[in-house]
Amino acid sequence: MESVLGRYRNLIILVGVLFLQVLGLATQVKRGGNDPENTRLIRVWAVDAITPFERVLVWAQNGTGNIWHNYFYLRGVRAENRQLKDQIEQMRLEQVRLSEDAAQARRLQSLVAFKEQFISRTVAAQVIGSSGSDLSRTIYIDKGESAGIKRDMAVMTADGIVGKVLVAYASVSQVLLISDQSSGVGALLEKTRLQGVLRGTANGEVVLERVMSDEQVPVGETVLTSGGDQIFPKGLPIGIVTKVGNGKDLFLNIKVKPAADLSKLEEVLVLVENKERQATAEENVHIRASDILAQRLPSVPDKPAEASPAAGTTSGTAEGSTKPAVAKPAIKPAGAASTSTPAAKTPSGANSVPGAPASGISAKPAEGTSAGTPVATSAPKKSSPAAGTTAPDPKSGPSSTAPASAPPKPAQPSTPPDSSQPPAGESSPQ
Amino acid sequence: MPITYTSGEQVEVYRFSIPVTIGVPLLALFVQAFIPLRFPRFAVYFDLPLLVTIFFAMARRNPIAGLFTGAAIGLAQDMLGHNPIGLYGIAKTVVGYGASSLGVKLDVENAGARFLVTLAFYLIHSAVYFTVARGLVNMTQNWSWLHGILAGLANAFLGVVLFFLLDKFKQRT
Numbered sequence: 001m002e003s004v005l006g007r008y009r010n011l012i013i014l015v016g017v018l019f020l021q022v023l024g025l026a027t028q029v030k031r032g033g034n035d036p037e038n039t040r041l042i043r044v045w046a047v048d049a050i051t052p053f054e055r056v057l058v059w060a061q062n063g064t065g066n067i068w069h070n071y072f073y074l075r076g077v078r079a080e081n082r083q084l085k086d087q088i089e090q091m092r093l094e095q096v097r098l099s100e101d102a103a104q105a106r107r108l109q110s111l112v113a114f115k116e117q118f119i120s121r122t123v124a125a126q127v128i129g130s131s132g133s134d135l136s137r138t139i140y141i142d143k144g145e146s147a148g149i150k151r152d153m154a155v156m157t158a159d160g161i162v163g164k165v166l167v168a169y170a171s172v173s174q175v176l177l178i179s180d181q182s183s184g185v186g187a188l189l190e191k192t193r194l195q196g197v198l199r200g201t202a203n204g205e206v207v208l209e210r211v212m213s214d215e216q217v218p219v220g221e222t223v224l225t226s227g228g229d230q231i232f233p234k235g236l237p238i239g240i241v242t243k244v245g246n247g248k249d250l251f252l253n254i255k256v257k258p259a260a261d262l263s264k265l266e267e268v269l270v271l272v273e274n275k276e277r278q279a280t281a282e283e284n285v286h287i288r289a290s291d292i293l294a295q296r297l298p299s300v301p302d303k304p305a306e307a308s309p310a311a312g313t314t315s316g317t318a319e320g321s322t323k324p325a326v327a328k329p330a331i332k333p334a335g336a337a338s339t340s341t342p343a344a345k346t347p348s349g350a351n352s353v354p355g356a357p358a359s360g361i362s363a364k365p366a367e368g369t370s371a372g373t374p375v376a377t378s379a380p381k382k383s384s385p386a387a388g389t390t391a392p393d394p395k396s397g398p399s400s401t402a403p404a405s406a407p408p409k410p411a412q413p414s415t416p417p418d419s420s421q422p423p424a425g426e427s428s429p430q
Numbered sequence: 431m432p433i434t435y436t437s438g439e440q441v442e443v444y445r446f447s448i449p450v451t452i453g454v455p456l457l458a459l460f461v462q463a464f465i466p467l468r469f470p471r472f473a474v475y476f477d478l479p480l481l482v483t484i485f486f487a488m489a490r491r492n493p494i495a496g497l498f499t500g501a502a503i504g505l506a507q508d509m510l511g512h513n514p515i516g517l518y519g520i521a522k523t524v525v526g527y528g529a530s531s532l533g534v535k536l537d538v539e540n541a542g543a544r545f546l547v548t549l550a551f552y553l554i555h556s557a558v559y560f561t562v563a564r565g566l567v568n569m570t571q572n573w574s575w576l577h578g579i580l581a582g583l584a585n586a587f588l589g590v591v592l593f594f595l596l597d598k599f600k601q602r603t
Contacts, residue, residue: 010493014527017501018520025516025566036512046459046509053460129510132462133518134474135563135571136511139467166512176512181570202572263470 036167036174037151044169047140051172054129055142062126121273123147127265128172137180137204139163141268144171152231154271160237160259161185161225162268173270177262178238179204186228187238187256189217195226198238198256206239208254215252217244223256233274444489444600451486454596455503458482463510474577475584477552478592479503483522484551485593487529488538489600496533500526514567521558525551541590548589552582 005012032038125141143149145168153165155175163177176183178200185198187208196211208223221241227234239258247253446454458478466473483503487496504522508515529551532538538547556578563569 010497010527010531013494014497014523017497017523021501021505021516021519021523022562022566025514025520025562028514028516029567039509039515042515043509046506049456049506050460050463050510054464057464127467129463130466130473131511132459132464132466132473132479132507133511135517135559135569136513138512140463174512180512182512202570265467 040167043167047169047172047174051129051140051142054140055172058126058128058142120275121271122269123149123272125149125173125268125270127268134204135202137177137200137262138166139175139177139265141173141175141270142171143270144169144173146171147270148272149173149270150272154232154236154274155268156232156236156271157260157265157268159261160239161232162260162262162265164231165270175268178258179206179262184229185232185238186226188224188226188234189241190222190224192217192221195228196254198223206256206258208241208256209247209251211252211254213246213250213252217241217252217254219244233271442602443491444602446486446489446599446601450599454599455479455482455486455499455506459503459506459510462507475581476588477555477581477585478588479507479518480522480525480552480555481548481585481589481592482596483526484529484548484589485596487526488533488547491530491533493527493530493534496526496528496530497523498526500524513563513569517559517563517567520562521555524558525555528554541594544590544593545586548586549582552585553578556581 028038036043123143125143125147127139128142129140131138141155149165149168151165151168153168155162155164161178163175163180163183165173166176167174178185178198180200181202183198183200186195187198188195189208189211192215194211194215194217196208198206198208200206211217219241223238223241225232225234225236225238237259239256241254242257243255245253245255458481462473462476462478483496483500486499490496490499500522501519503526504519505515507518507522529547532547536543538544560571560573563571
């Protein structure tokens with residue numbers, strides 16, 4: 001007997017070790033399948049051993065990157081700054097339109113006692129590690145229970161959702177990505193309003209399941225969260241449909257490209273507080289498009305002189321100055337107004353400071369007056385999403401065709417030369 | 431540690447210092463978890479903990495040491511993921527045992543032998559993982575020969591380079 005044990009000692013030990021591990025696996029499967037919370041005490045050792053090094057390395061890497069980007073690599077920053085300012089201008093206009101829509105929606109929701117969900121608090125976290133295996137698509141972030149993070153909290157970036165918190169340790173958390181095959185997210189197609197379940201596959205792809213095969217789903221349609229999973233609030237972007245095919249059991253097989261780049265995550269937001277409240281119409285927070293535009297765009301003089309090519313652009317002088325401004329080209333894009341010249345040179349330059357009215361422009365025109373005419377002298381770019389909502393035809397305003405060298409006009413309220421023309425984009429009269 | 435003989439040829443048995451025994455597997459786990467943040471395909475094709483398991487098992491030429499090394503590294507790798515603990519543990523236990531048993535019988539010091547051994551053990555590791563994951567845990571797994579062979583070749587290339595570097599830490603018994 002002893003000789004047999006001695007002879008097969010290695011094999012017996014191998015079988016014993018394998019048996020123990022199989023037993024452990026079976027216990028885990030019986031207790032709760034893939035739930036890592038059941039083995040938290042064991043996992044915490046490995047996490048504590050690895051994540052401090054990852055945290056230090058990420059910190060050092062970011063520090064080096066910051067020194068490089070903040071001090072050495074500043075090429076093109078000026079141009080980029082100009083471009084971003086243009087973008088801000090366009091987004092402000094878009095924001096005005098959206099806030100009007102939102103206010104209208106709130107009014108309607110309050111009428112039917114609708115309860116809305118909103119994200120009240122998020123925690124920004126840095127991605128410091130991954131599972132290191134394509135069979136477990138998880139990442140580690142540098143915030144844990146000490147930052148208020150708990151299990152099943154939604155994780156997202158500005159582009160779209162990323163996943164949910166699987167395990168929250170003291171100072172780190174493990175996040176299950178939406179591309180993992182064990183994840184599931186309630187999803188909704190933006191235009192067709194079809195609902196389904198978003199799942200990851202073994203290959204790391206993301207598919208939308210449970211959409212009946214007799215439905216029409218166009219490629220390119222945006223997929224949003226439906227809120228049905230009680231983890232992600234409704235309406236967060238998930239991605240876009242890239243391929244639609246027939247799947248199993250009368251359902252479509254819809255492939256989705258996540259909006260957030262799951263392979264290059266650096267910083268994420270964890271939704272730590274998500275409240276539900278009764279929708280109320282907030283009457284006092286309305287900002288009309290005309291108010292914003294009046295603050296941002298040059299005014300038009302009361303009496304556009306024939307000699308003035310651009311009343312809007314030449315009416316302003318530096319505050320207190322009595323000298324006439326130098327004649328400038330009349331038409332200037334709204335975006336460009338923010339980019340360069342200070343108020344002393346051109347009135348439109350004053351618009352580069354958001355919220356700071358240019359001299360000679362009333363901060364808030366009276367109702368009925370509109371920014372429609374001023375816009376005529378500074379039509380936004382065609383590509384601007386707000387273009388259709390804020391910019392009337394440049395030809396409609398007299399200032400766009402007015403000749404040059406108009407005398408300067410001191411500060412006074414802007415009045416539309418042609419008050420019969422309503423400002424485009426004024427969708428909600430107060 | 432005894433010096434074993436194979437076909438009349440002396441095969442040396444090596445040992446490693448404690449810092450190397452602990453530090454190298456930990457470093458492999460750390461790198462395996464960190465690099466995919468910058469290069470996402472790394473985790474799809476490379477398995478550094480597996481290469482370290484094969485190296486230690488072949489250098490020690492002791493099946494029991496090999497299987498325990500494989501079990502420890504595999505279980506640690508399992509702990510970093512979210513799948514049940516033991517999937518990598520079982521697969522790497524088998525690889526550790528096999529690599530050290532092979533190391534007793536064959537000279538696996540040259541680059542060609544290392545390349546082939548690593549390729550073979552990568553496939554064995556994948557097969558064991560696939561079997562356990564599907565059979566015991568009921569996970570959805572897709573087997574792809576193309577991916578298996580490509581990843582095996584990639585690991586074999588990396589293994590040859592890595593083993594050459596790790597040879598510096600070997601201590602003769």
